[in-house]
Amino acid sequence: MGRRDRPRARLLGSSLALALATATATLACGGAAPRAQDEDVPEDIRNPTLTLTLAGGESRALTLAEMAATIAGGPTTLEVDNPAYKRAITYRGYWLADVLAAAGVSLDGAGELIFHCADGYAATLPVERFAEASPFLAIGQVGEDGELGWEKVRIGKEYLSPAPFYVVGKDPASYAWFGWPLQVTAIEAMGRRSADASANPEGAPEDGEVARGFALFKGSCLACHSVNLQGGSVGPELNTPRNITEYRDRPTLRAFIRDPASFRARSKMPPFPLLGDEDLDAILAYLTYMRGHKRSVDR
Ligand code: HEC
Known part of the structure; x- marks a missing residue:
């Protein structure tokens, strides 16, 4: 059996599908x-x-x-x-x-x-x-x-x-x-309503970059990361109390998301080498937006 055992998230686009297919993390409900x-x-x-x-x-x-x-x-x-x-x-x-x-x-x-x-x-x-x-x-x-x-x-x-x-x-x-x-x-x-989902980018236009970033985040990242404590807990929470973009700069985040192992040996996060620049921008736009929408609903 190969290293890729099962998809870890919804596949939203072909580049993401490929990115996930190359993911090396072995963590999956383990x-x-x-x-x-x-x-x-x-x-x-x-x-x-x-x-x-x-x-x-x-x-x-x-x-x-x-x-x-x-x-x-x-x-x-x-x-x-x-x-x-x-x-x-x-x-x-x-x-x-x-x-x-x-x-x-x-x-x-x-x-x-x-x-x-x-x-x-x-x-x-x-x-x-x-x-x-x-x-x-x-x-x-x-x-x-x-x-x-x-x-x-x-x-x-x-x-x-x-x-x-x-x-x-x-x-x-x-x-x-x-x-x-x-x-x-x-x-x-x-x-679906923001009031019912703490990771939702409340107030962001539905067809804008932030909403697109949230869709990508749900498809590729929410499995392991929470935002306002909604989502998985394999990786760190990314919004509360401090939003990840408040303590990591953009170039670092982009490079890390594409290839976590280039920062940390044995990283448990899979690489996303095929995430396009626009996809990364959208994900970071979503995360940045959430700075102003911290909600610590305990779930
Ligand atoms: C299979 C689980 C998994 C998936 C999927 C995943 N991550 Fe991670 N992520 C982790 C883990 C675990 C860490 C903790 C550090 C490590 O192991 O390298 C991490 C760390 C991070 C960090 C660094 C936090 C810090 O300490 O600076 C960022 C940013 C991040 N992930 C963003 C994302 C984004 C964006 C996505 C989706 C494109 C994503 N992750 C998908 C598991 C995952």
């Missing part, structure tokens, strides 16, 4: 999540909790037992060709639409769903592509003996268990742009 093996395992592992955050910030927690009790018909089965394993796998779980409905999460007014993984990585799914992805919340893999368990998947150099929750798509093609997040612990609906 980290050590415990697995259920036997009866001795603690309650939080046997009965893991999924936290669902609504656009606007309110959170609801749903345990596995609660899912079983509230979702009509209980868990169902999905067999899908999983590109990460290169073969068909049968999962037990729930259609994510049913889980969201059970938790009272409406997608009206949401722009994206952010899937938070145990290691701080955050995959995004644009709500307008929800139906196309048909996400399925897997709670385990059905083995040949019919028992439920997890088979580790190779991500970079590591073999990781997808537990506690693995979000796969009904159509294997969705893997290419959605990336099927593993070790999911929380799902956050990110509002």
